[in-house]
Amino acid sequence: MTNPFNSLQSFESGSSAGKFYSLPELEKQGVGPISRLPVSIRVVLESVLRNCDGERITEDDVKRLANWNAKSPAQEEIPFTVSRIVLQDFTGVPLLVDLAAMRDAAAKLGKEPSVIEPLVPVDLVVDHSVQVDRAGTAESFRQNLKFEFERNRERYEFLKWGQQAFDTFSVVPPAIGIVHQVNLEHLAKVVFEREVDGESVFYPDTLVGTDSHTTMINGLGVVGWGVGGIEAEAGMLGQPVYFLTPEVIGVNLTGVLKEGVTATDLTLRITEMLRQHKVVGKFIEFFGEGVEELTLADRATIANMAPEYGATMGFFPVDDQTLEYLRVTGRTDEQIALIKDYLTAQGLYGIPKKGDVEYTQVLDLDIGSVVPCTAGPKRPQDRIDIPALKQTFSDLLNKDASDGGFGKADDLDREVPIVPVSSDGEDISGGDNLSPAAQENGQSEMEMVTNRPAFPGHESTHTHKEQESLKHGSVVIAAITSCTNTSNPSVMLAAGLVAKRAVEKGLTVPDYVKSSLAPGSRVVTDYLEKTGLDEYLDKLGFQLVGYGCTTCIGNSGPLDDEIEAAVKKGDLVAASVLSGNRNFEARVHSSIKANFLMSPPLVVAFALAGRIDIDLDSDPIGNDSDGNPVYLKDLWPTQAEIKELISTGITPEMFREKYSEVANANEEWTKIESSTGDLYEWDEDSTYIQNPPFFEEFSPEPGTIEPISSMRPLAIFGDSVTTDHISPAGAIPEDGPAGKYLISKGVEKRFFNSFGSRRGNDRIMTRGTFANVRIKNLLAGGKEGGYTCVMPEKEETSIFEACEKYREENTPLIVIAGNDYGMGSSRDWAAKGTALLGVRAVVAQSYERIHRSNLIGMGVLPLQFKDGQNAESLSLDGTEVYSLPDLTNDLKPQTETTLVIERANGEVEKLPVLIRIDTGVEIDYYRHGGILPYVLRDLTR
Template identity: 70%
Template sequence: MTKLADPFNVVKELSDAGVYYSLPELEKKGVGPVSKLPVSIRIVLESVLRNCGSAGITEGDVKRLANWNAASPALEEVPFVVSRIVLQDFTGVPLLVDLAAMRDAVAELNQDPQIIEPLVPVDLVVDHSVQVDRAGTAGAFVANLDREFERNRERYEFLKWGQQAFETFSVVPPAIGIVHQVNLEYLARVVFSKEINGQTVLYPDSLVGTDSHTTMINGLGIVGWGVGGIEAEAGMLGQPVTFQTPEVIGVNLTGMLKEGVTATDLTLRITELLRAQKVVGKFVEFYGEGAAALSLADRATIANMAPEYGATMGFFPVDDKSLEYLHATGRTDEQIAMIKAYLEAQGLFGMPKAGTIEYTQTVDLDLATIVPCVAGPRRPQDRIDLPALKSSFNTMLHAPVAEGGYGVSIANGKRTATVNTSKDVDRWRDEGGALVATETLPQITHGSVLIAAITSCTNTSNPSVMLAAGLLAKKAVEKGLTVDSTVKCSLAPGSRVVTDYLNETGLTEYLDTLGFNLVGYGCTTCIGNSGPLDQSVEEAIMEGELVTASVLSGNRNFEARVHGSIKANFLMSPPLVVAFALAGKVDIDLDSEPLGTGADGEPVYLKDIWPTRDEIQANILKGLKPEMFRSKYAELNEANPQWNEVQTSTGAIYQWDKDSTYIQRPPFFDGFGMKPGSITEFKGMRPMALMGDSVTTDHISPAGAIKADSPAGRYLIEKGVEVKEFNSYGSRRGNDRVMTRGTFANVRIRNEMAEGKEGGYTKLQPDGKIEAIYDAAMTYKERGAGLIVFGGADYGMGSSRDWAAKGTVLLGVNAVVTKSFERIHRSNLIGMGVLPLCFKDGVDKDTLGLDGTETFDLLGLSDEIKPNSEATLVIHRTDGTSEEVILDVRLDTQVEIEYYRNGGILTYVLRQLLD
């Protein structure tokens, strides 16, 4: 038996369960005050300790993290080896494409391609491909599933190839659930048990995932966060996830939620609060009596939204509530006993009380102060108290576009449009060859709700709000309320278990009656897979130039994400989604105005049908059973017959199809060699875009519909693809030809160089011609001109979308300069060899008066560069003058410098593996 590496002599036995690297023993030996550290830092420390001596991790790394300074954490690298990787299909397919291309590159160097193999378990959940093509009918689920397989067969064939080609890569088929809910209910282990050198070693579950909301798992006491696919690839191939020593913000929750307040309301308040606290890139750890009282589902709801408040994590330590959840979701008594024994031995069990842990900063929140609310219409952090939504919407409706409004004049504020449902034979009769309406045709106006979706991982994992939606639907139906035909309603649970407990409580029929029929198990409306609106509704929106609304129980409401024709999108709890569907509009005060008129002719108010806490709890007890989880996850391989029918190629090397419009070998390894490049200065760069604050990864690389007249649409048409078969950008991320053309192609992106033209346009210089960004970039590439992009604050906020960085580099962009970056996108840019830089305080593109006619040099870059260095931006104006500006180079760690020097993470890792 080979002895485990144990430089600090801290390996201990845990009865007959195995051995572990003891954190209390590390403190006893005087290495550092471990018991005072935030629990999240201790879990990272355990990984650093256990992997000391491998993966480039040293004893110095252990000592530095064990002595984490709460007041001022040192700006040093933390090398974190995760236990596993989780993927979803939109981000997982391009990751697998990269791995297949890496195997090609290895084979071309006459080496064994199977050297490219994940070293930790990798689970991919197919959950982002279902679209709401059919809604409001009993057959919607089957129809949408059939259409999903028609659209995505090539992608699914490719995933099944990967499943047989890589030993540690597994796939959860479509129609099982949303990745984060499947992760909570099934994949999560909390504590791992693994044979290492002939011994059973116990250690905490930890992960990174290629979806921003991987943080949902923090609610179960598991350290993990979202990364781009390129960073996940490095992690699965043995590279530590490296990050700067974080600040940890402690959030002390006190009190309890009032009657009628949901976990969603709490989460939206926390999102607003922590955005204002500027927690971007920091760990957030919740503690206190209020945190201990929250259910695990409520904790997971809060943790899910960490990307929206900007934190790396929103962490809740494991306690008895966590163990109750493990039992309720079908884990065995033996598993749960081992988890508790290990965490108690490590001093990691239990919700910390105020004053027991040192945090960088503490924030107090009394749960009793939380009130019902929504967030929107463009960002999750823009919370609005429920009674104020009417006035807030009307203010935004008339406010100038430059001030974040919609610019609708007072005179046009009451404009309506008729939904001409001429194809609905029930509404029309034939009189002498002319169609005559048999009833009043529906009207829509500003603020009309046209999409009402109970969707997304955030809330559909939480039985309290899902059952509340069912109970509210039941009371509404019993009162005789209905939903207008213009509202597209949908129910997309995160797990098949949700259907089980809605059926068990008898609530499904009432949701169905209102049009909230099951449409699929996956991430639908929240990711932009809301499907089409009825053509007559689309025509009415255009005719009236209307600012209409969607309401959804999601976590993202960025511009054009939900649907290209709907401009105002509001996040809210599932029961409020049902309520606003009934109301049919968002410009309503639900405290004082009725939802509608009941069958008895009397007005029905929200308070009349809102379920009580006792009613919700009674239905939780009645509806949820551990055997539901055990049965649903027992035979995943047999859960979807359509998946099992998909045929694929076999072997270690993928057989690329040059005619495929879904899967193509990417150019990232073309001409690969073992020698890394050099860090050099840039001269004569042209600006491709000048953009404002809060540019999201959706703006940079949209996931939704592909327009026929866009560069990507024209490419697909040239390849013989009919418009109806375009699918979405998200589904075509395995094809760089589509995705490069779709970069900066969001229909709502605003490039100040495009003279007010909305969408993916720029002005080609010095020609002065307005054209698509892709077309201009290809012209610049022919001319040999490098490109630079300028942005404002929070550049790259939103999804952990590696194509937002991949597309940027393939367009020929050398550098991106902003006021600030969102964490994941900055890492992704470096991972693709694009240099991120930040203006100094008080300086930005506006103070510099940039208009896009300039050329730029970037000086002070060399192979001698250190972390947190500076560079000089030289601005050459058309009048012959020049100006120099000092920028911060956002290569924050030495390993990021090495990634950048190598042209990105993937080429760096490939050289390491082949060295």
């Protein structure tokens, strides 16, 4: 056990005793003004101090961070060793595939396969695989669960193999909850205890996770953020997570929420404010008296949205509210006392006041100024006050698409009748192997997967009333979903109270609205049942559909045939309302163009209204059973009512019961059998799990950094291209490269499942990269979809087929993009697919943090235009040839290089660009061809 700066001190709490690395002692030794640092920086500093070994992490690393300069942080890399890793299954399965492939590679080198083993605890929560195939009935949850296991059995068998093959890898089964809520309620320790050299050492709980919303745990005072699976693999295999010394923006909260305003409204206001202040890559630390007025659930709601406001973290220090949450969620008194004693000894307990801490910049927000709002229709930061929504939507209908609108000025009043669609029983769900469930329930495939009967009032057949029609602004999906809000009892109970009053007044949800409830935890169901509010949500169609990440990531399931037909026939701008955190184009449902984020009670209100173009302050939602108009104010609960239900309806016993036997809580999961052993038995015929090609030409020695010549552009993109656009996601089109591949393998369309579920198969994923239905590539004339032109022939084809042609010619590729390239979810396949398609470099105006890191992790060079230059200002049209002649093996971080552009007319332009390799270790990753070969060489050396 090392003792840098004599910082190792004794610690005791109750029956626990041992050592800790004391930050106050570090300050006492004169190393730096520790007590003036932001709390988040101090937690990272503790990790650097504790892991200081004089080699990988030195005393100079400690000194630099201890003397963090608030106004001008030194651009130096911090080696941050985390306490644990969390994964969700969409990102976790390919990570496990990579580990299995690394074990194979190690065995081929004559090494023991078990040398590839996570060195920190890894928890994978299966929460992304459930889809809302059925909604609006009491059987929805059970049927969706059946479909989930039928679709994903092969993936789940693979996860079970991983659970037995790796000692430090555990799985939380499906139907337990969303990873971030399970993390808050169960996985998080806040303070860790570990035996080192025969003695207990205490230290803060820190982590990274393979979901961008890992930041939700910041609400609990735990430092952590989202990374790509590539970076997480390095962290779990013993590598520090390297990042540049961040700026820390302090957000001083004052005041209290006004009556009628929810934590969701506050979160959307903070998201708007921080996006405007451009906080990408920065830490956000909330402080001030207003923080003390927020419940832990409110703080977690705000922290969850850090990716939406662009920050690395949205951190709240630990205080009495944190301890109360730990008590309510079933942690023991001894655990809670240990947490308080440890953090007090470290000087980390309590919410700072203004002036206590030095921040890079301080922003002020009066919580009392926040009003009810929504965000949309395409981005989370585009906040709209509820009274302004009606006019805003009208303006968007009138605006041209080039101005961010919908271009419907010529047909604003279009209405399309909902006409029943006949069916021959063909399955349109994109589901897998549904026959057993259908046979067991005595139903046809069509009945099982097209929501028949799916909506309130249709218990045996699904027929829409003759007078029903859809128009622009009709709400066709209303979903209480996502980790952001379902973790917060105040908004969930508020939704239940709105539903209760609506039912009592005789209001109903229109038949064309697909409504659903997908909580992040089974405890939500418990307290809705205990308070009696579940029956009212049920009566409005908000029956339980599953415990997992559903509508917010596009697992919204199919619309009714006749609804889909009406939307397409009229080219309607239909709407969804969801209590989620993401509403990017084509994310919720490919047919729905306008998607609005809002609190759960507002989701219920808009579902009742059936349309988005309504002013809830002045327009009635509907009429009661006597024909009188009902307004939102008639349904909205008071804060006192909500607090009363929280105090009487939620108990620690609920949490203890639900998390007492997590591993065996799902009977379907316990029935699954898997192969055993250290090495995975690959199946060449599998369309789900394949040995990836990352180590096919692996050698024990790294390569060298050399010039790249004669690159052809694969795509030229504009601003705000997200990882949703880049990475394969959602349904697999039958006529796309991935669909054609599956058909060639004998897979019927109804067994396609989703791209997310097939992330363990690189053959599928490369065919779906850059294939989003809304992506626009200048090389294809701005045509939507995954198209490009092969140069110099100017032959239009799919991006995958173009890459195959370029591969045959040994032509390297480059991608050109605008601002915020790679914003959104931390999808490693956005980088993996890019690399496997043959892209060697990307040049953009700016990057979102995680995607830039992931590109380097896959050996792709990120470059950045200077001085506001972009494809348009440089008149780039895709006919050019690009080279990087100055790349050498002594490449330095954050330097410039020359991008040589040879135009079709023979003109040559030399353009200085910034190399966005920001740290020394990223240089090493790039030299090795990525993180995976770097780590494999390190572990097998």
